[in-house]
Amino acid sequence: MKILVPVKRVVDYNVKIRVDKETNTVDLDNVKMSINPFDEIAVEEAIRMKEAGKCDEIVIVSLGPEQSKETIRNALAMGADRGIHVKTEHSPEPLLVAKILAKIIEKDSFDLIILGKQSIDDDCNQTGQMLSALLGCSIGTYASKVEIDNDALIVTREIDGGLQTIKLAKPAVLTTDLRLNEPRYASLPNIMKAKQKTIDEVEPVDLQIEMQPKVITKKIEEPPKRIGGGKVESIGDLVDKLKNVSGVI
Amino acid sequence: MSILVLAEHNNEILKEATKKAITAASQIDKPVHVLVAGTDCTNAAKDAASTEGVEKVLLAENTQYKNLLSEPTSELLTDLMSEYDYLVSAATTNGKNILPRVAAKLDVSQISEIINVIDKKTFQRPIYAGNAIATVESSTDKNVITIRTTAFETAKETNSNAEISAVGIEKNPGLSEFIEEKVSGGERPELTSAGTIVSGGRGMQSGDNFKLLESVADKLGAAVGASRAAVDAGFVPNEYQVGQTGKVVAPELYIAVGISGAIQHLAGMKDSKVIVAINKDDEAPIFEVADYGLVADLFDAVPDLDKELEKIQK
Numbered sequence A: 001m002k003i004l005v006p007v008k009r010v011v012d013y014n015v016k017i018r019v020d021k022e023t024n025t026v027d028l029d030n031v032k033m034s035i036n037p038f039d040e041i042a043v044e045e046a047i048r049m050k051e052a053g054k055c056d057e058i059v060i061v062s063l064g065p066e067q068s069k070e071t072i073r074n075a076l077a078m079g080a081d082r083g084i085h086v087k088t089e090h091s092p093e094p095l096l097v098a099k100i101l102a103k104i105i106e107k108d109s110f111d112l113i114i115l116g117k118q119s120i121d122d123d124c125n126q127t128g129q130m131l132s133a134l135l136g137c138s139i140g141t142y143a144s145k146v147e148i149d150n151d152a153l154i155v156t157r158e159i160d161g162g163l164q165t166i167k168l169a170k171p172a173v174l175t176t177d178l179r180l181n182e183p184r185y186a187s188l189p190n191i192m193k194a195k196q197k198t199i200d201e202v203e204p205v206d207l208q209i210e211m212q213p214k215v216i217t218k219k220i221e222e223p224p225k226r227i228g229g230g231k232v233e234s235i236g237d238l239v240d241k242l243k244n245v246s247g248v249i
Numbered sequence B: 001m002s003i004l005v006l007a008e009h010n011n012e013i014l015k016e017a018t019k020k021a022i023t024a025a026s027q028i029d030k031p032v033h034v035l036v037a038g039t040d041c042t043n044a045a046k047d048a049a050s051t052e053g054v055e056k057v058l059l060a061e062n063t064q065y066k067n068l069l070s071e072p073t074s075e076l077l078t079d080l081m082s083e084y085d086y087l088v089s090a091a092t093t094n095g096k097n098i099l100p101r102v103a104a105k106l107d108v109s110q111i112s113e114i115i116n117v118i119d120k121k122t123f124q125r126p127i128y129a130g131n132a133i134a135t136v137e138s139s140t141d142k143n144v145i146t147i148r149t150t151a152f153e154t155a156k157e158t159n160s161n162a163e164i165s166a167v168g169i170e171k172n173p174g175l176s177e178f179i180e181e182k183v184s185g186g187e188r189p190e191l192t193s194a195g196t197i198v199s200g201g202r203g204m205q206s207g208d209n210f211k212l213l214e215s216v217a218d219k220l221g222a223a224v225g226a227s228r229a230a231v232d233a234g235f236v237p238n239e240y241q242v243g244q245t246g247k248v249v250a251p252e253l254y255i256a257v258g259i260s261g262a263i264q265h266l267a268g269m270k271d272s273k274v275i276v277a278i279n280k281d282d283e284a285p286i287f288e289v290a291d292y293g294l295v296a297d298l299f300d301a302v303p304d305l306d307k308e309l310e311k312i313q314k
């Protein structure tokens, strides 16, 4: 089995971003960037499948500027085999990402594609689902457990009401949820080894994809600020305020 | 052309999230039609037919739609979309699972979790865990949109009865099969529609200690929620998680107990009307958004709160 894991370079989850009021954009200068946490879970899941003898090759793909190579290297250091870097100026909208991934899969077939359920910058939660539509294959979103059962996958999904288990035909697209696994740290020897692994470069034009977005961002603003910081001295005080000032109990 | 809303229901009535999606749809354009898909769901279709703003209900009754699996449901929606300009649903796990698959089949982008309709083509949506609001404009004729339920009112019940018509069934692509669902449910209100929520974090130390919060929740008619750390530690099941990557809630009253207030947690609850925080660390970021912060050990404060509420009840 061959697995493709798309990864995205995003603002680190610990960073509270700032909106630049003059340019109406998110200020990304000197901000720490990392692999999208859900994608890291996807890489880990693929590696576990390989360690269990269920997978022969793990390929990492990332779209973005030159620095996306670092993100690919991180995944290679965790244990993936090789990388593909699709060079784009910034990260395109999910539909375009899905189209590019579909082209890559057309050239080099995969049995399983594992993505993060959402990227923590644009919070779209779309790419995996869109990719499954373009490939005409099955989709298992929000996976918290995956078992391989010959030509099928048994996937447990985190849904609003609890957990749902479904059986999917292969090839399949999966998207990860937080409880799927806990990603490993890359060891120093593996970080050194990853430097030798190949990363192929691809341009969107090579894939004959027109990079025209269908949704345009007009403006980015700061949300209205919540004024908090109020304190109470005791539970008695709290209950009194909730009842007599706010009227919520 | 018109707007199609994908309904979620329990066979008898529509989910509240769907009634909010109907409100959002009515703000975008008219007429609004609703697709009710499943088995034995004529009552849910009737509920849709008497919801304000709904002009027609499409009913697709077939076992393949029973659990709204993405593959067959997106097939049906893609086919129906030849007659519609917009497809709208709540940003529930079903909506988020199904709609992007339809969007890709229609070769359009999806606009996720809108919180505001500016005009027919312009919407606002939170990005970066709600730390920025993007105004986005669609350039396509057809549009696929999910809505954040906390940003829209529930559409009301009316006396009118919209027409209900059965729609053709698409061939099941047969790529997926439902095995089982484990839904905890219970007596308590659902997190996303509760007026009051009591949430616990890592500070709770164990699943057993959540009983302290349940007792308080019982007295307030509240739902119980949690931080990711509490779910990861196995104190409570995944469906309790509030936050950027869990459920987004905005109740009248949100009580955060033993929760530090990480960006990802705040993203899911900072639009609550009144926020209470109980935490022993006076520098915990949760206090920055709290209307009423109490610096205390929760194992003293929560039982005290429970007693005070009991007094009020009497």
Ligand SMILES: Cc1cc2nc3c(=O)[nH]c(=O)nc-3n(C[C@H](O)[C@H](O)[C@H](O)COP(=O)(O)OP(=O)(O)OC[C@H]3O[C@@H](n4cnc5c(N)ncnc54)[C@H](O)[C@@H]3O)c2cc1C
Pocket (backbone or CB within 6 Å): A013, A037, A038, A120, B200, B201, B202, B203, B204, B226, B227, B228, B229, B230, B241, B242, B243, B244, B245, B246, B247, B257, B258, B259, B260, B261, B262, B263, B264, B265, B268, B278, B279, B280, B281, B284, B296, B297, B298, B299
């Ligand atoms: C990709 C990603 C997605 C995420 N999504 C979410 C999400 O959707 N929702 C979410 O909540 N988090 C999410 N997180 C996790 C988030 O970053 C935090 O780690 C998490 O919210 C912390 O949970 P906590 O506040 O319960 O735990 P901690 O940060 O450990 O805080 C525990 C708090 O309890 C207090 N405390 C301890 N003992 C007591 C006591 N006896 N009395 C009073 N107070 C006490 C402490 O002072 C502390 O403030 C996500 C993280 C990532 C990377």
